[in-house]
Amino acid sequence: MSFFNTYGERLIDAIQIHLFYVLSSVFIGFVIALILGIILSRIPRYANIIMPLLSIFQTIPGIVFIGVLFLYLGMIPATVIIALAVYAIFPVLKNTYTGLMDVKPEYIEAAKGCGMSPIQTLLEVELPLATPSIITGLRMSTIYTVSWSVLAAMIGLGGLGEFIYIGIASNNNALILLGAIPAALMAIVLSLLIDGLRRLIVPKGLRSLK
Amino acid sequence: MIRFENVRKKYGDTVILDNLSFNIEPGEFVVLIGPSGCGKTTTLKSINRLITPDQGKIFIDGQDISEVNPVKLRRKIGYVIQQIGLFPNMTIEQNIGIVPKRLKYSKSKIKEITRELMEMVDMSFEDYAHKYPSELSGGQQQRIGVLRALAASPPIVLMDEPFGALDPLTRSTLQDEIVKLHKKLKKTIVFVTHDMNEALDLADKIIFMEKGEIVQMATPDEMLAHPASALIRDFMRKSSSSADSSDLTAADFMKTKFFSVYKKRSIRECTDLMARQHIDSLLIKNDDNTYAGIVTIRAIKKHGKSSGSIGDITPHVNITSNISENAKESFDKLYATDDNYVVVLEDDNTIAGIITKTGMATAMADTLWGDMQ
Numbered sequence A: 001m002s003f004f005n006t007y008g009e010r011l012i013d014a015i016q017i018h019l020f021y022v023l024s025s026v027f028i029g030f031v032i033a034l035i036l037g038i039i040l041s042r043i044p045r046y047a048n049i050i051m052p053l054l055s056i057f058q059t060i061p062g063i064v065f066i067g068v069l070f071l072y073l074g075m076i077p078a079t080v081i082i083a084l085a086v087y088a089i090f091p092v093l094k095n096t097y098t099g100l101m102d103v104k105p106e107y108i109e110a111a112k113g114c115g116m117s118p119i120q121t122l123l124e125v126e127l128p129l130a131t132p133s134i135i136t137g138l139r140m141s142t143i144y145t146v147s148w149s150v151l152a153a154m155i156g157l158g159g160l161g162e163f164i165y166i167g168i169a170s171n172n173n174a175l176i177l178l179g180a181i182p183a184a185l186m187a188i189v190l191s192l193l194i195d196g197l198r199r200l201i202v203p204k205g206l207r208s209l210k
Numbered sequence B: 001m002i003r004f005e006n007v008r009k010k011y012g013d014t015v016i017l018d019n020l021s022f023n024i025e026p027g028e029f030v031v032l033i034g035p036s037g038c039g040k041t042t043t044l045k046s047i048n049r050l051i052t053p054d055q056g057k058i059f060i061d062g063q064d065i066s067e068v069n070p071v072k073l074r075r076k077i078g079y080v081i082q083q084i085g086l087f088p089n090m091t092i093e094q095n096i097g098i099v100p101k102r103l104k105y106s107k108s109k110i111k112e113i114t115r116e117l118m119e120m121v122d123m124s125f126e127d128y129a130h131k132y133p134s135e136l137s138g139g140q141q142q143r144i145g146v147l148r149a150l151a152a153s154p155p156i157v158l159m160d161e162p163f164g165a166l167d168p169l170t171r172s173t174l175q176d177e178i179v180k181l182h183k184k185l186k187k188t189i190v191f192v193t194h195d196m197n198e199a200l201d202l203a204d205k206i207i208f209m210e211k212g213e214i215v216q217m218a219t220p221d222e223m224l225a226h227p228a229s230a231l232i233r234d235f236m237r238k239s240s241s242s243a244d245s246s247d248l249t250a251a252d253f254m255k256t257k258f259f260s261v262y263k264k265r266s267i268r269e270c271t272d273l274m275a276r277q278h279i280d281s282l283l284i285k286n287d288d289n290t291y292a293g294i295v296t297i298r299a300i301k302k303h304g305k306s307s308g309s310i311g312d313i314t315p316h317v318n319i320t321s322n323i324s325e326n327a328k329e330s331f332d333k334l335y336a337t338d339d340n341y342v343v344v345l346e347d348d349n350t351i352a353g354i355i356t357k358t359g360m361a362t363a364m365a366d367t368l369w370g371d372m373q
Helices: A004-043 A044-058 A062-073 A075-103 A105-113 A119-154 A161-169 A173-199 B040-047 B072-076 B092-096 B099-101 B107-120 B138-150 B167-187 B195-204 B220-225 B230-244 B266-277 B297-303 B328-335 B357-369
Strands: B003-009 B014-024 B029-033 B055-060 B078-081 B156-160 B189-194 B205-212 B213-219 B260-262 B281-284 B291-296 B321-322 B341-345 B351-354
Touching: A004 A075, A004 A119, A004 A161, A004 A173, A044 A075, A062 A075, A062 A119, A062 B297, A075 A119, A105 A119, A105 B078, A105 B328, A105 B357, A119 A161, A119 A173, A161 A173, A161 B297, B003 B040, B014 B040, B014 B213, B029 B040, B029 B195, B040 B055, B040 B156, B040 B189, B055 B328, B072 B078, B078 B138, B092 B099, B092 B107, B092 B138, B107 B138, B138 B156, B138 B167, B167 B195, B189 B195, B189 B351, B195 B230, B205 B220, B205 B230, B213 B220, B213 B230, B220 B230, B260 B266, B266 B281, B266 B297, B281 B351, B291 B297, B291 B341, B321 B328, B328 B341, B328 B351, B351 B357
Parallel strands: B029 B189, B029 B205, B078 B156, B156 B189, B260 B281, B321 B341
Antiparallel strands: B003 B014, B003 B055, B205 B213, B281 B291, B341 B351
């Protein structure tokens, strides 16, 4: 029990910080990705060049990216959040883009024929039809970000990664687990929440199609 | 009124519309028909500006549509497509209300319109309004597709092969309904199809197109009587033989009341039977019930003897049809032979029935003027 007495408070702090990193970076990444995905879906010809370029970017290891940002921005939370947000973008972007591109042309033609403006078509037909795909992207981003947030500790910015790093450095398995288990639980809980969200916002008429 | 003036459209080097000029009068049901690639759909889509012509002008009620905002233009023109395109994320009520909502009708007004329209096609508002398209059958979905086009009571409705993907029975029901709706609502309807039967059934005027040009623009009667080209004649023939009558088989027209005897029956018994039933021939069966042929009264006279069995007379082998054979082929056989009927056989060569010339006449009358019974 003394273990928890020693680390209990720090654990709660760490979870809060970790969660803050995850939520803020996923939120920022999601908004950017959604907008970018919509823009790219309007210009599929360019998207075919841009998407692969972005996916190359995705392969840069997170450690490298955080390290480089650290050099420019210093040890502030923004460094972590920006880095994580950048990584959170891609899954959402990819799913938004494919989700929008997969909307059957007949719906778009019908919308046009009904006198819907391009914006109305996007908001009332295309985006609702793409929501299942977009939410899948959001779920992926969130789960990835929970694990990437561990890297924050690398530049001394806390989160659950702190326990893991200290644990590894001091060869203390209990400490490693103290960081790893809450992180895993966080990923599970967040993905369950997103599943709940999916039920809430995926249009009812689409559910029977799945 | 819709007026096309020298409308041209090219994709690359392919001419899609070649100097097209014609008028459609208000309230007319006009069907555009022709082989694929003839430009009928392009013509249709240029009316609501889904396609913009390269040259020429299109006027609706005297106004050049290229000067009208396309979004506003389309709200005054109903549009029905073959793939139906009901929005799966919206209920039936929301789908029907799409255009009225854009035109800022009040919610209660939209509901009222939806209810009225649904009643016109015998779909109850209570049962269906809150369902999603995926819960409806194809035919029901396309009914809603048509209603969606009518919801804001546009003076013009465009239909791009709306019934092309439906099964024949549903198609003919919807065709009837659209004729009824047209009579009731007096809209100008421009309808694209490649099915000549559909065109003949629905149109006030048929525009037959080929290679981006109008080959003939005429009423169905006129086109039937004086098709302007071999292609049109061909189209009419193909569709008249390919349509509903194509599913009918010999079994649908045969009479199952006929007189057959085994070979061992005596000739006297047979002549008595013929006299009693006022018939001049009998179907002869082998002992295993398979068909052997027919014997006519003339053959019996020629045989000369009234003793012995009917099997002594070589039966005349009449023309036969299989029970599952296309009715038209059976008719052709009957038409070609001197005999008064075709014998229809089961797959095991037993006798199923006969098709007589009277039966054929009734069947033809049915297809021409509807069910006579």
